[in-house]
Every structure is written in C-alpha cells, then in structure tokens.
Amino acid sequence: MQTEEGPPVFDHAAALERVDGDEELLAELAGLFLEDAPGLLAQIKDGVAQRDGNRLERAAHSLKGSASNIDALATVEAARALETIARDGELSQVGPVAARVEGEVARLTDVLTKLTGGQG
Amino acid sequence: MKILIADDDAVPRRLLEATLSRWGYEIVVAKDGQEAWDILEGEESPKMAILDWMMPEMDGLEVCRKVRQREQEDQTPYVYIIMLTSKMRKEDVIEGMEAGADDYLTKPFNQNELQVRMMAGQRILDLQAVLFQSLTRHKRAEEELARARKREVGIGAKIQQTLLLGQPPRDLSGIQVSALTIPSQQIDGDFYDFFQHGDQVLDVVVGDVMGKGVPAALLGAAIKSHLLRALGHLIESAPPDAPTRLPEPEAIVAGVHKAVTGQFIGLDTFETLCYFRIDLDGRQVKFVDCGHTATIHYRHRHGNCRLLQGDNMPLGFSEREVYTQVVLPFEPGDIFVFYSDGVTEAQNEAGEFFGVNRLEDLIRANGHLAPDALTDLIHREVVEFSGADTFADDLTCVAVKMALVAADAATDAAAPAPEAAPSDRLVARAELEVASDLGQLAAIWEFIRAFGRQLAEADPDNPWLDQEDRLFHLELAANEVASNIIKHAYEGQPDRPIQIVAEAYDDRLGIYLYHEGVPFDPEAVAPPSFDGSREGGFGVFIVQQSVDEVNYTRDEQGRNCVSLVLRRQEELEEE
Numbered sequence: 001m002q003t004e005e006g007p008p009v010f011d012h013a014a015a016l017e018r019v020d021g022d023e024e025l026l027a028e029l030a031g032l033f034l035e036d037a038p039g040l041l042a043q044i045k046d047g048v049a050q051r052d053g054n055r056l057e058r059a060a061h062s063l064k065g066s067a068s069n070i071d072a073l074a075t076v077e078a079a080r081a082l083e084t085i086a087r088d089g090e091l092s093q094v095g096p097v098a099a100r101v102e103g104e105v106a107r108l109t110d111v112l113t114k115l116t117g118g119q120g
Numbered sequence: 121m122k123i124l125i126a127d128d129d130a131v132p133r134r135l136l137e138a139t140l141s142r143w144g145y146e147i148v149v150a151k152d153g154q155e156a157w158d159i160l161e162g163e164e165s166p167k168m169a170i171l172d173w174m175m176p177e178m179d180g181l182e183v184c185r186k187v188r189q190r191e192q193e194d195q196t197p198y199v200y201i202i203m204l205t206s207k208m209r210k211e212d213v214i215e216g217m218e219a220g221a222d223d224y225l226t227k228p229f230n231q232n233e234l235q236v237r238m239m240a241g242q243r244i245l246d247l248q249a250v251l252f253q254s255l256t257r258h259k260r261a262e263e264e265l266a267r268a269r270k271r272e273v274g275i276g277a278k279i280q281q282t283l284l285l286g287q288p289p290r291d292l293s294g295i296q297v298s299a300l301t302i303p304s305q306q307i308d309g310d311f312y313d314f315f316q317h318g319d320q321v322l323d324v325v326v327g328d329v330m331g332k333g334v335p336a337a338l339l340g341a342a343i344k345s346h347l348l349r350a351l352g353h354l355i356e357s358a359p360p361d362a363p364t365r366l367p368e369p370e371a372i373v374a375g376v377h378k379a380v381t382g383q384f385i386g387l388d389t390f391e392t393l394c395y396f397r398i399d400l401d402g403r404q405v406k407f408v409d410c411g412h413t414a415t416i417h418y419r420h421r422h423g424n425c426r427l428l429q430g431d432n433m434p435l436g437f438s439e440r441e442v443y444t445q446v447v448l449p450f451e452p453g454d455i456f457v458f459y460s461d462g463v464t465e466a467q468n469e470a471g472e473f474f475g476v477n478r479l480e481d482l483i484r485a486n487g488h489l490a491p492d493a494l495t496d497l498i499h500r501e502v503v504e505f506s507g508a509d510t511f512a513d514d515l516t517c518v519a520v521k522m523a524l525v526a527a528d529a530a531t532d533a534a535a536p537a538p539e540a541a542p543s544d545r546l547v548a549r550a551e552l553e554v555a556s557d558l559g560q561l562a563a564i565w566e567f568i569r570a571f572g573r574q575l576a577e578a579d580p581d582n583p584w585l586d587q588e589d590r591l592f593h594l595e596l597a598a599n600e601v602a603s604n605i606i607k608h609a610y611e612g613q614p615d616r617p618i619q620i621v622a623e624a625y626d627d628r629l630g631i632y633l634y635h636e637g638v639p640f641d642p643e644a645v646a647p648p649s650f651d652g653s654r655e656g657g658f659g660v661f662i663v664q665q666s667v668d669e670v671n672y673t674r675d676e677q678g679r680n681c682v683s684l685v686l687r688r689q690e691e692l693e694e695e
Contacts, residue, residue, distance in 0.1 A: 018135070018228065018231065019135070019138070019139075020139070020142065020231065022138070025135075025138050028134065028138075029131050029134055029135055032130040032131045032134055033130075033131050035130065036129070036130055036131065058174070061174060061206070062128070062129050062174075064206065065129050065131075065132055065206055065227050065228075066129050066130070066131035066132065068206070068227055068228040069131045069132045069135050069227065069228045070131065071228075
C-alpha cells in the first residue's frame with residue numbers, strides 16, 4: 001500500500017486512533033467516503049472540462065477534507081495540489097493534477113473497499 | 121448539552137458526530153448553512169455550534185454573522201461558535217473573528233484538541249448563562265424597585281398632604297398667615313400646623329423629621345398626633361381655678377418629649393421642632409425651639425430682621441432634656457417667617473447655598489408685602505437661584521404677619537370684650553325618640569352625627585367645623601349615657617321611651633337625654649379600675665372625659681335628664 005515516494009494511500013493505524021479504536025466507525029466513515037467520492041470526481045472532471053476554477057476548487061477542497069479525516073494521505077496531497085492550482089487560476093496546468101487525484105482516489109477505493117468488506 | 125454540527129461533507133460530519141456523541145453530547149446535524157441557520161432559529165436551539173467554513177447555500181461565516189446580529193437585536197442567549205476549517209491563513213482567522221467566531225478547529229481535528237476546545241466553550245457558556253440570568257434578574261428587580269419607589273412617593277405625598285400639612289387659619293382678625301409647600305421627588309418629614317385658641321392666640325408648629333421617605337412622613341404624623349394629644353391632655357387636666365386652661369408651649373413640648381423621645385432614641389432618629397405661640401392680646405410670642413431652623417422676625421418699626429433661636433436639642437436626642445420657652449414682644453406690622461432647610465440649603469450651579477442671610481435680606485426688602493405675596497416671592501427667588509424648579513428637599517415656608525391696624529384694637533381694650541356676654545342664641549335644634557333597646561344605639565349615634573353635618577351645611581363658618589375629634593367624643597358620650605339608661609335606669613326593659621334633644625347655641629353644643637327610669641347618681645359610681653377587675657364605672661368616666669360638662673337633672677314633667685355640653689374652645693380659655 002505504499003508508493004515509491006510520498007505519503008501512504010491509507011494510514012490505517014492513524015485512522016483507527018482518530019476514531020478511538022472503533023473499527024466499526026472507521027468502516028462506516030470509509031463507506032461514507034466511498035459514497036461521496038464518485039460524485040466529487042465527477043465534479044472535478046466537469047470542472048476541468050468547463051475550465052470552472054470555482055467548481056474545481058470546491059470539489060478538491062471537499063475531497064481533501066473527507067480524505068484527511070480517514071488519514072488517506074496520498075489523496076489529501078493530490079487534492080490539496082488541485083485545490084491550489086484551481087484557486088490560483090492556472091487552469092492550463094490542471095489536467096495532470098486532476099488525473100493524479102483520480103488515480104489516488106482509485107487506489108484508495110480499492111483499499112477501503114477491502115476494509116469495508118466489499119460493501120462500498 | 122446540545123451541539124449543532126454543520127458540514128456539507130459526510131465523512132467529517134459523521135466523525136464529529138460520532139466523537140461528540142461518545143463524549144455524551146446531544147448532537148443535531150445540518151448539511152449546509154441554511155439548514156444550520158434554521159436549526160439555530162428554532163425552538164430550544166443548541167447553545168454551541170461547530171460550523172464548517174465552506175458550505176453551499178450559506179457558508180459558516182454568514183451563519184456566524186447572523187447569529188451575532190440576532191443576539192444583539194433580540195437579546196437572545198449567547199451561542200458559542202467554533203469554526204471548522206482546513207484554511208488556516210492569517211487573514212482567514214481575522215475574517216472569522218470579525219464575523220464573531222469564538223474558536224477554530226482545523227480539519228482533520230485532533231481528538232485531544234477537540235476535547236479542550238469543547239471544555240473551553242462549555243465554560244464560556246456557563247459564565248454567559250449566569251451573567252444572562254443575573255442580568256435578567258437585575259433588570260426585573262430594577263423595574264420592581266422603580267415601581268415600588270413610585271408607589272412610595274405617592275403614599276408619602278398623600279401622607280404629607282393629609283396628615284402633615286395643616287391649613288393656615290383664614291378667619292383671624294389682626295393676623296395674616298400664608299403657608300407654601302413645594303414637594304420634592306422624595307418625601308421629607310417636614311410638617312407644619314396651626315392650632316387656634318379663640319381669636320387671640322395662634323400656635324404655629326413647624327417640624328422636620330430626620331431622614332426621608334415614608335418612614336420620615338410617618339414619624340412626622342406621629343409627632344403631630346402626640347402634639348394634639350399633649351395639648352388635649354393638658355387642657356383637660358388643668359385645675360379648675362387656673363387663670364387659663366391653655367397650657368404653655370413648654371408644657372406641651374415637654375409632654376410630647378416625654379411620649380416620644382424614648383421611642384425616637386430606639387429608632388435612632390430625631391425631630392427638629394419649633395412650637396411658636398402668637399398671643400395677639402398680650403403682643404408677645406412664646407416659643408420652644410428644638411433645634412429647628414431659626415425663625416426670622418421682621419421688625420416693622422426698625423425695618424430689620426433678627427433670628428429667633430432657642431437652645432434646646434431636637435426631640436429624640438436626650439431623655440433628660442428640659443424644654444424651655446423664650447418670650448418676646450412683637451409690634452404691629454411685624455412678620456415671622458418659618459422655613460424648612462430645603463429653602464436655605466437650595467444650591468446654585470456653583471454649589472453655594474441660598475442661605476439664611478439671603479432669606480433675611482429678601483424679607484427685609486419686602487416687609488411691606490402680604491404673607492402670601494412674600495412666600496410666593498421666596499419661592500420664586502429660590503427657584504431662580506437654584507436654576508431648577510424641582511428640589512432635592514421639600515421647600516416649606518410659613519409667614520405670619522401682624523396687622524398694622526392692631527394699634528386700634530389696643531384702644532378698644534377698655535371696652536367690654538364681646539365674648540364677655542355668653543351668647544344664648546339658639547342656632548339649631550333637633551329631636552329623636554327611641555325605645556329603650558340597645559339596638560337603637562346606632563340610630564342615636566347617627567342622629568347626633570346628622571345634626572353635626574346639618575350645622576356644617578347651614579353655616580360654612582360654624583365653629584364646630586374643624587372639631588371632628590370633639591364631636592366624635594360627644595357622640596361617644598351620648599352613646600355611653602343611652603346605653604346606661606337602657607341597662608340601668610330601665611333595668612333592661614324594652615319599649616320604654618328615651619328622648620334625645622340636640623341643641624346648638626353660639627357658644628356651645630348640648631345633647632340632652634330624657635328618660636323615665638331610675639335616676640342614677642354619678643357620685644355613687646366608683647372610679648374605673650383599669651385592670652379589668654370590675655366592669656362598672658367606665659361609662660361615667662368616659663362621659664366625663666369626653667365632654668366639657670355633664671349634668672344630671674329632673675325636668676318639669678318629672679323626667680330624668682342627662683345633659684352633655686361641649687363649649688366652644690375660646691369659652692374655656694376665659695374661664
């Protein structure tokens with residue numbers, strides 16, 4: 001679950017500590033993330049296509065917030081980069097960054113799906 | 121405690137909800153700003169809110185601003201607001217503070233940090249609640265107090281008007297009297313009154329109880345009642361061979377002193393008083409000054425003023441005080457001015473007092489004025505001096521002026537005084553016949569009362585008008601006599617006749633009760649025992665104390681008659 005460099009996809013230990021060792025709650029949060037993530041990704045794709053910086057920033061911000069709560073650090077990093085670019089209006093550069101977000105969310109989804117026992 | 125969590129993102133919202141629920145908080149969630157605001161506006165809304173900064177519809181900052189605005193406008197209880205954000209730039213912090221946020225929490229939050237923030241918030245809310253409660257209580261208490269003060273001022277003013285301030289006599293020849301009162305917002309124990317004895321003697325009494333408000337007014341009223349009682353008692357107990365039944369001012373003051381000083385010392389209060397007697401015939405004044413403001417004596421012939429002051433202490437200072445009177449002559453055209461310290465202690469903008477010297481100068485320069493013009497002038501000058509027409513103290517002022525024509529009266533002294541001839545002119549007469557039944561006592565009482573009323577209506581100047589107390593005693597005496605006739609003279613037999621005749625003459629009032637029963641001998645009745653060991657004797661005692669004359673006679677028809685007579689008071693003095 002570790003990329004060559006950069007933060008981990010999912011820091012299970014830290015996430016568990018955040019919920020005070022409550023596996024069930026963690027699974028519930030993971031499930032909520034899995035529910036929300038496709039919608040946020042769709043908004044991001046739309047934002048890129050429409051060159052809508054506001055929409056992009058907002059979706060990236062939400063994704064970052066949700067991911068941070070379950071210690072999905074790689075997704076947090078990618079979403080933060082996207083949020084910064086979207087806010088600063090350098091939309092020409094946004095494509096690869098958005099793609100990276102999509103990739104990280106896909107990897108995270110795999111991990112979380114296993115955690116939730118395939119219910120995601 | 122109930123807490124609102126508002127976040128449009130499900131994961132952080134759920135995490136917060138789960139965490140705070142585990143700590144025992146009751147949670148209400150909102151998915152956007154509008155929903156959060158609706159909840160905060162609702163019934164029993166949460167007193168603490170954790171608001172995500174970025175939310176659709178209405179962001180956390182706007183919710184925060186609206187909450188603060190409502191608190192200011194509607195005085196609603198305080199809501200503690202924690203902003204939840206992943207932004208932590210300095211300008212964001214300032215913006216949040218300006219919107220009215222109490223604290224920040226960055227996403228993702230740390231459990232310990234959240235717990236510390238919650239405790240801080242709880243503490244602030246507890247303090248706010250205590251403050252809010254005590255403010256509400258304070259406000260309510262203040263309103264209650266204001267109402268009570270207003271009531272008290274009303275009561276005090278009524279006491280003052282009805283009990284403390286007497287009416288100056290209008291019908292005295294050779295003397296003019298004017299009295300003026302400007303009540304202050306508070307009630308002082310200031311009082312004045314006039315006791316007229318015949319048409320040659322006027323007693324002016326002015327007093328001031330220490331302190332203010334209803335207690336002072338009540339003490340003033342008590343003093344007045346003691347004065348009347350002392351006066352009445354001394355008149356009653358004067359030896360029959362005394363040259364006059366009118367007691368000396370110092371004896372009256374001594375009587376009041378004896379009655380109240382012990383009580384006043386107990387109440388830790390005192391009363392300044394000046395009992396001032398003007399004897400027109402003798403052209404002299406006699407006064408006892410118990411620490412009151414000095415009386416100003418304007419001397420017409422000399423065109424100057426002097427201050428009259430005794431050296432006695434106020435009533436209520438010392439039980440051993442011996443009150444002594446000062447005797448001074450006066451001349452026609454002289455004026456005596458009595459005033460409360462509200463006059464001399466009125467202050468101007470610079471904080472100077474009006475002062476007794478200014479008052480003396482004013483009186484000296486205006487000694488030609490009639491008393492009412494003079495008191496009006498004093499009022500105007502004090503108002504002008506102090507630049508206000510309301511005062512911290514009551515402003516009372518009494519002026520008595522001796523007529524200049526009194527010089528002529530002196531030459532008349534050789535001529536026989538008109539009062540020397542007893543006047544037998546019958547003014548009014550009424551009769552009532554009742555059966556010897558105790559149930560008729562009320563009718564007898566009512567008959568005498570109606571007679572008194574009829575006298576007052578027939579002649580507005582009739583001498584009995586201000587003598588309600590004496591008339592009451594006459595009624596009381598008649599009631600006692602009738603009761604004795606029924607119980608003893610008729611030995612309880614009903615249906616025996618009692619005739620009551622009421623007659624008013626110029627100089628006296630008489631009530632005559634005729635009956636055909638056993639005559640009773642007042643001399644044979646033992647004096648009353650005041651320990652209640654014997655019932656009898658009280659009736660005769662009451663009767664003798666209540667009227668000026670009691671006679672037991674037999675008329676030409678062989679009926680027994682008990683006559684009760686009240687004499688006009690100047691009659692008494694000449695005896």
